[in-house]
Amino acid sequence: MRFEVKIEVLPREGIANPEGSTIERTLPALGFETAGDVRVGKVIRLQVEADSTDTARAIVEDMCDRFLCNPVIEDAIVEVLTA
């Protein structure tokens, strides 16, 4: 089966995120005073061939560990969207 997978790559907790902080500093100036904890990462969409949702997830998590994200600074959240 072919699965559509969404991978959110976000800066790890505790790692400075200059883009996020800049946005956070700008928001109040625009009147959005209630926002906080802004973190900017990236989203990767891909399709993967697998037997089941779990296998699809396992393949993509391996991909994340080895290539798509840098565990020193990034965390990945894998979401299998459609079967």
Added chain:
Amino acid sequence: MAPEDASVHRVLGLSDEEYETIHGLLGRHPNHLELAMYSVMWSEHCSYKSSKIHLKRLPTEAPWVLVGPGENAGVIDVGDGIAVAIRIESHNHPSAIEPYQGAATGVGGILRDIFTMGARPIAVMDPLRFGPLDDPRSRWIAEGVISGVSGYGNSVGVPTVGGEIVFDETYRGNPLVNVLAMGVLPVERLVLGRASGVGNLAVLLGASTGRDGIGGVSVLASAGFDEASQNADKRPSVQVGDPFEEKRLLEACLELLDEGLVTGIQDLGGAGITCATSETASRGGAGMDVDVSAIHSREEGMEPFELMTSESQERMLAIVEPESLDRVLQISSRWEISASVIGRVTGDGQLRILDGFDGEVLAELPASTLHDDAPEYERPLSPPENLIERRSLDASSGPVDCAADLLVLLRDPAWVYSQYDHQLFLNTVVGPGSDGALLRLRDPRTGHETGRALGMSTDGNHRWCHVDPRQGTAMVVAEAVMNIACVGAEPMAVVNCLNFGNPEHPEVMWQLSEAVDGMSEACRAFNAPVVGGNVSLYNETNAVDIAPTPVVGVIGMHPKLSNPPPGMTVSPDLTLVLVGQQPNEDVSMAGSRWAWEIGGCKDGTLPEFDLLQTVRTAAYVTEIVQRNQVEAVHDVGEGGLAVALAEMAVHSGVGMHISGFDGHRALFNESGGRVIVALNRTDLESFLKETSNRGVPAQTIGNTGGPSLVLGSTINLSIDDLTRAARDELPQALGQGTVSG
């Protein structure tokens, strides 16, 4: 003509007369594909139909000119078997819509023009003009454009060694994003965009072809184009630049040229494959069969007219002999770029568009008609009706607070150029933030130093050119030459980017014509021919034309470089001398930054400008810089004497005492052809004797030292205050994260 076709050509931007010309050239009515091809090739952008008649008056020849205007780039012979390719281009309209990508693709396009000639691009300069800094949308455009130049130029690996940054009301809604690129090549590797040799193959290299940049012809995508012209969804999206693709394309093309595998090569810019195939064929006196089905495309179901007119970035067309094809494909694959044989050179001068080389003929027209038979217009021109009245205005009145005015006029562009890699290739002896750039000239075959260096500068001044387009343009050329004189380079060639308003306005055509004449006079006087250029018209917002903005790039040679030139940094206890034209006390303020931005008067009559004396001054300054005979040197330009002195003081962290210059007229007038020189007191007497012998006016104006800039009794400002005013403006306005307006 079928009735529903009656106005297709008009929707495509061709006039009825142009349609009739096409009808005559073909001896039949063109089909839609043919019409699309004519419409893109005969556009103002590709054909220069409004300006060509004037451009012919520019001087374009000199013994060292190898390739003049009309090719992808101008090429000059700089000795030792080394040639230099140079070109400037505008990307104004795309940058107004999507600043980052507009600027990025502008850089990409101009670089292809350079490596098309067989040259490795080694420098970029970016003269940029935006609306006022207090306008949020102008700030958004400025920040995006600067990021785009940085993002693309740095990544593709060509240093940005200089440029300009100007903010003015006239560019609100219509920024000017001009980009100059320069490259070096061994003279024998010079390649032209020519297709010759019947049976040779046209290979499309690089990115796949998408629907981007199809623009006006996209109306053909729908059966009923009346609706389609309203249908914004059909309009192609913004072109997106990919510097990594360009970098691989550049390296692959240079490798193909190094191995002598191509007989002609042309980049794909405006009008895409239509332009590249017809231009190479018509320059080579040949024809070409083009198989649209062989074009590697990005999207399914692209129609022939889309493939033929797409302006997708990062593509080149190489003409290769069939026996070289395997090696060409091998090199392409090593650099991971796509390559497709899309054409065959024929001997009959016809450009045939086919669906498969043996398939249906979709279009057939003489290649040269797209290129050489484009219309040429002598559009009506006339000076503005109120010219006499405008020129009689006094631009020196207004509220004056010289010290405060100086702080307003100071601007350090470091925040901009520190975002650009300006050092790559280890040539940058003098980089951005100086009068002119100076790059070591190394032999492109060996990498060895020649002991010589290239000086470069770009300049424009819409204020001078608004007041008087003819004299203003001559002064702009002189300013650029003086800038490279300050780094010790003698001018060799000029390229121009003529940014003007709507050519259907007679006043705009008058400005263009006057500017061309002023440029011609100055280029002749400096013996620097125009080797290439670009015309950008229709720069207007809500029917208001921009102030005329011819921008020039000048390149010159420093014949013997052993030490960095003096630059503008002074130490204490030096004597300051103003060299060149010495304006009277009642000098006009017209066209000055002070008059425009503080005094509030944009008209008047420009200060007198002595072109021949400026030629002498520039030659003399070049010599003293080459001999390292002075301690510091700085050109007097925008903002006048006070700004030039303040720039030197801030740059050095050293104060100055100047006497004999009081009041805003003396301090802020923008008379041309002046340079400030700093020298040791002991050298003063012989220096003044020498200038007098050479017929170059010179006047001692003060000396360096102390913690403040003291200009007569008018200005006394600490270096700290000046530094803050200069350095803080741009990061405060642009560096805080800007919001789309």
Added chain:
Amino acid sequence: MSRRVGVIRFPGTNCEFDTVDAINELGGEAKVVWHGDSDLGDVDAIVIPGGFAHGDYLRCGAIARFSPIMDAVSTFARNGGPVLGICNGFQVLTEAGLLPGALQKNAGLKFLCRMEQIQFASTANVVGLGASVGDLLNIPINHFEGNYVCAKETLKQLEEENRIVFRYTDNPNGSIGDIAGISNKRGNVVGMMPHPERATSMLLGSNDGSSLLQSLLSTERAPSTNENVASTHDERI
């Protein structure tokens, strides 16, 4: 004496010829090594130069790490061979796990190209020969992602093991501990953001970079050991 230097070229690298020229000018014999090759050839030292390998897409250095040549580079490093990563090369070395930590976007969120002053914090490495701790150097930086980050424990370990090679005197990019360059435990692998090849002539404003490259050329290969190259917890094997 490490005279023969292999300078790795990935698609998108742009400082390879500058690096070759600078090394040759100092009497070395530099050659460009293609990323797709799996053999380094006969070299005494390796430089991974600056640029935008693979367009810096995904993350700087993330794709370059998988190029065939990188196996040979890792083996060479593990055997004690001198390896210098400059700018993008530093990013590649961290991605490849040959150096700890990572380089993220500058704190100011802008690309920065300008002269910076850096200070030697350790000379026990391949660029430190003849230098003293505390020496000040003027060397240009040219990067968007030069903001060094690592875990607290890693930073502590780098400090304890004397592996911080350079610190900025006026931190331009937000790097933790003002770090401009680090080494591995044995000192044979160094990564630095500033470009020493751009400071090799007074015509270019500084020649403070020459001594670093000279040191690389003069370094003897460290004795081969079985020590695992991944000496801190976040260096990947």
